[in-house]
Amino acid sequence: MADRDPSEILDRAAQDAVARQDAAPASPTQRQGGRTLAAGVAVLASIIGLLALAWLILFITKGRFLKPTFERIASANTERQVRVGGDFQFYLNPINLKFVAERLTVSNPEWATKPDLFDAERIEMNGATVPFIFGTRRINWLNLANGRVDLEWDKQAKRNTWTFGDPNVPGKPLDLPVIRRAIVTGTEVRYRDPKMLLTADIKVDTIKAADTRFAEDVRFKGGGTLRNRPFTLTGGLLSPNETVTGGRNQIVLHVEGARTVADISGTLPAATQIEGADLKLAVRGFNLANLFDLLGVAIPETRNYRFTSNLTKADGAWRFTRLNGRFGASDLAGAMTITMPNDRLMIDADLKSNSVDIIDVGPFVGYDPERLEAQGAKGTIERVNGTPRLLPDAPLRIEAIRNFDAHVNYAVRDIRAPNLPVSNVVLTLDLDRSLLKLSPLTFDMAGGKLASDIAINARGRPVQTDYDIRLSPTPMGRLLKGWGVEESGTSGTIKARVQMKGEGDTVRESLATSDGRIAVILPAGSFWTRNIQLSELDVGTFITKMWEGKLKKPVEINCGLIAFTVRDGVATADPILIDTDKNVMLGRGVFSFKDESLDLKFRADSKKFSLIAGQSPVGINGYFAAPGFSVISPELLARGGVGVGLGALVSPLAAVLAFVDVGDAKSAACGPVLAGAKASAQRTTKGKPRDDVGTGRPKKG
Incomplete structure (x- = not known):
C-alpha cells in the first residue's frame, strides 16, 4: 500500500464514488414518468398496429366480409331495404375509400309507383376519406353500369322517393354528392311530379371522344311531358382529363317542347354541382x-x-x-x-x-x-x-x-x-x-x-x-290629336278618376260585375268652334262661321263633367254636363260591361238665339268594338215633320219655325261639376237643382 502512487489512490476513490451514485435507486416521480411514457408508446404502437392490421385485412379481403353489416346499417339508417346481390367491396385503396357493389338495390317507399329507388348492375366509387369522416360527401370518380334511378313526388307534392327516414317526413330537395368524374353506361333516370304535371325519362351513357381534348363525355338524352305537352332533351357533361384533380366540367343542354327551344352551355364546378356554375342561356x-x-x-x-x-x-x-x-x-x-x-x-x-x-x-x-x-x-x-x-x-x-x-x-x-x-x-x-x-x-x-x-x-x-285609376290634368289638344283634333285653338284640359270593384277570374268578368264610379272633368278652357257646333247641329251658325272664315275660332268651355255610376257592370250617365259660353251640352244613357253595348245620346241647348238649329240628340250605339253614331235622330225627324206640316198649312216660311232655337239653356254652376258630383247634386248658376241631367239610374227596360 505504501508503494502505491497517491494519484492512483485519488482516481480510484473518484471512480468508486461515481459507481455508488449510479447505483443509487430512482425517485418515485421518476419511476412513474417512465412507466407512463412507456405505456403511451405501447398504446400508440398498438393502435398503429391495429390500424395497419385492419387496413391490411381490408386490403387483402377487399372488405367483402362487411357486406351483411353494410346492408343492416344502411337499411336501418334509411328505413329502406338495401341489398347487394353480388360482389361487395369496401376498403382503403390506399388512402381513399373504395366501394364496389354488384346488383345493389335500394327500395322505394310503399306509395311510389316503382319498387326501387335505385338498382344497378355494378357501382364502383372512389371517395375522399378525410372529408367523408367530417360529413362532406365527395366522390373523386364514379363508375356506374346499367343503373336505374326512380325520382318521384307523391300526388300531394309532400313526399319524394329520395328523402330517407320516416316516410311521412316532408320531402327535401335533391342533394347529390359532389362527383368530380364519372363513367356511366346504360343508366336510366325516371322523374315524376304529378303536381307540376311533369314526367321525364332520361338515358345516360359515357361516350369515348376521339377527336376532342376530352377523354370521356357523359351524354344524356330523353324526353317526357310537361302539362300534357311533350318535350325532348339532349346534352352532355364534357369532362376534361384534369377534372379528377379539381378541374371544371363543361355542360351543354338542348331542350325542345311546348313551342320552346332552350340551350344552356357553360361550366360546372363538378359533374353534379350546380352551385357556382358559370352558364349561358339562350x-x-x-x-x-x-x-x-x-x-x-x-x-x-x-x-x-x-x-x-x-x-x-x-x-x-x-x-x-x-x-x-x-x-x-x-x-x-x-x-x-x-x-x-x-x-x-x-x-x-x-x-x-x-x-x-x-x-x-x-x-x-x-x-x-x-x-x-x-x-x-x-x-x-x-x-x-x-x-x-x-x-x-x-x-x-x-x-x-x-x-x-x-x-x-x-x-x-x-x-x-x-x-x-x-x-x-x-x-x-x-x-x-x-x-x-x-x-x-x-x-x-x-x-x-x-x-x-x-x-x-x-x-x-x-x-x-x-281598380283605382287617376289621370292628372292633360291637354285635350294633345290627347285627341290622333283623332283629328289639332292642338292649335284648343287649350282645354281633362282629368279623370275611375274607382271600381268587381268579382271574377277574368278582366271581362270583373268589369261585368263591378260597382263604382267613372268621372272625367273638364276645367275651363277653349275648344274649336267646329267641334261645338257640329255636336249641336246648329246648321245656321256653322254655315255662317264657315263663310266668314271663322271655323277655327275657339269656343270657351266653362266647365264639364262626363261621369257614370256603375252598378253590377252597367254604367249610367250621372251626369254628362258640359257648359260653354254658347251652349250647354247634356247626355243620357248607359253602357254595359256585361255585353259591351252602348246606348248614349248627347244634345246641346243653345244659350243664344239661332234661326236654324237641329238641337236634336246625337246617338252613340253599337258595341265597344264597333260603335255606331246616329246624327239623324227620331227627334230631328219629328221636328222635320212638324216643319213640313207648317209649310203645307201656313207658308214655306213657317217651316223654319220648327228649327228655331230661342237660346234658353240653363248655365251650370261649375262647383259641383268640377267636384265630380252626381246628377242629384248639380245646380244652375242660380242655385236651383237641374232637371235636365237625369237621375243617374238607368230607365227600366
Whole structure:
C-alpha cells in the first residue's frame, strides 16, 4: 500500500464514488414518468398496429366480409331495404375509400309507383376519406353500369322517393354528392311530379371522344311531358382529363317542347354541382309563359320571344343576369333571381324596355297571343253569339299563382301606339300568397300623367279586383290629336278618376260585375268652334262661321263633367254636363260591361238665339268594338215633320219655325261639376237643382 502512487489512490476513490451514485435507486416521480411514457408508446404502437392490421385485412379481403353489416346499417339508417346481390367491396385503396357493389338495390317507399329507388348492375366509387369522416360527401370518380334511378313526388307534392327516414317526413330537395368524374353506361333516370304535371325519362351513357381534348363525355338524352305537352332533351357533361384533380366540367343542354327551344352551355364546378356554375342561356319560343310552366308558375302571356342571359346559382339562388332580348316587336333587358325562402318559390326581377309595341301589351291583360300574332290589333276583337267583344276573357291561373310569390320592377321608356301618346311607364308588381298588386302603375300620356293602383285578391273565391285609376290634368289638344283634333285653338284640359270593384277570374268578368264610379272633368278652357257646333247641329251658325272664315275660332268651355255610376257592370250617365259660353251640352244613357253595348245620346241647348238649329240628340250605339253614331235622330225627324206640316198649312216660311232655337239653356254652376258630383247634386248658376241631367239610374227596360 505504501508503494502505491497517491494519484492512483485519488482516481480510484473518484471512480468508486461515481459507481455508488449510479447505483443509487430512482425517485418515485421518476419511476412513474417512465412507466407512463412507456405505456403511451405501447398504446400508440398498438393502435398503429391495429390500424395497419385492419387496413391490411381490408386490403387483402377487399372488405367483402362487411357486406351483411353494410346492408343492416344502411337499411336501418334509411328505413329502406338495401341489398347487394353480388360482389361487395369496401376498403382503403390506399388512402381513399373504395366501394364496389354488384346488383345493389335500394327500395322505394310503399306509395311510389316503382319498387326501387335505385338498382344497378355494378357501382364502383372512389371517395375522399378525410372529408367523408367530417360529413362532406365527395366522390373523386364514379363508375356506374346499367343503373336505374326512380325520382318521384307523391300526388300531394309532400313526399319524394329520395328523402330517407320516416316516410311521412316532408320531402327535401335533391342533394347529390359532389362527383368530380364519372363513367356511366346504360343508366336510366325516371322523374315524376304529378303536381307540376311533369314526367321525364332520361338515358345516360359515357361516350369515348376521339377527336376532342376530352377523354370521356357523359351524354344524356330523353324526353317526357310537361302539362300534357311533350318535350325532348339532349346534352352532355364534357369532362376534361384534369377534372379528377379539381378541374371544371363543361355542360351543354338542348331542350325542345311546348313551342320552346332552350340551350344552356357553360361550366360546372363538378359533374353534379350546380352551385357556382358559370352558364349561358339562350331561349326562344312562341310564348314566354310556356317556359315558366317549367317552374309551375304563371306569368302574363307574350308574343314570340328570344332571350339570352348569364345564369349561375349562388347561395341557393338562381341568378339570371345581363338578360337581353325581345318579345314580339318590343325589347326587354334586366336581371332576375329565383329563390326558395321558407320552401316557397320567390321571383325577384328588375326589368326595363326602351320601346314596347302596344300590340305586345295585349297578352299581358288576357288577349290571345296567337290571334294578335296573326291579326295584329284586329286580334283583340272576337265574336260572341254574333256580336263583337273587346274585353279580354283569359282566366287568371289561380292555382299557378298560389305556388309562388314575386316582386317585379318594370320600366318602359316609350309605348308605340297610334293615337295614344304614352311614355315613361313605371310598374311595381307584388304577389304575396295570391294577392297581386300593381301599385303603383304610372305613365305619361299627352302631357299628363296616369297613376293607378290595382289589387287582385285570389286568396278566396270569387277573385276580387279593386281598380283605382287617376289621370292628372292633360291637354285635350294633345290627347285627341290622333283623332283629328289639332292642338292649335284648343287649350282645354281633362282629368279623370275611375274607382271600381268587381268579382271574377277574368278582366271581362270583373268589369261585368263591378260597382263604382267613372268621372272625367273638364276645367275651363277653349275648344274649336267646329267641334261645338257640329255636336249641336246648329246648321245656321256653322254655315255662317264657315263663310266668314271663322271655323277655327275657339269656343270657351266653362266647365264639364262626363261621369257614370256603375252598378253590377252597367254604367249610367250621372251626369254628362258640359257648359260653354254658347251652349250647354247634356247626355243620357248607359253602357254595359256585361255585353259591351252602348246606348248614349248627347244634345246641346243653345244659350243664344239661332234661326236654324237641329238641337236634336246625337246617338252613340253599337258595341265597344264597333260603335255606331246616329246624327239623324227620331227627334230631328219629328221636328222635320212638324216643319213640313207648317209649310203645307201656313207658308214655306213657317217651316223654319220648327228649327228655331230661342237660346234658353240653363248655365251650370261649375262647383259641383268640377267636384265630380252626381246628377242629384248639380245646380244652375242660380242655385236651383237641374232637371235636365237625369237621375243617374238607368230607365227600366
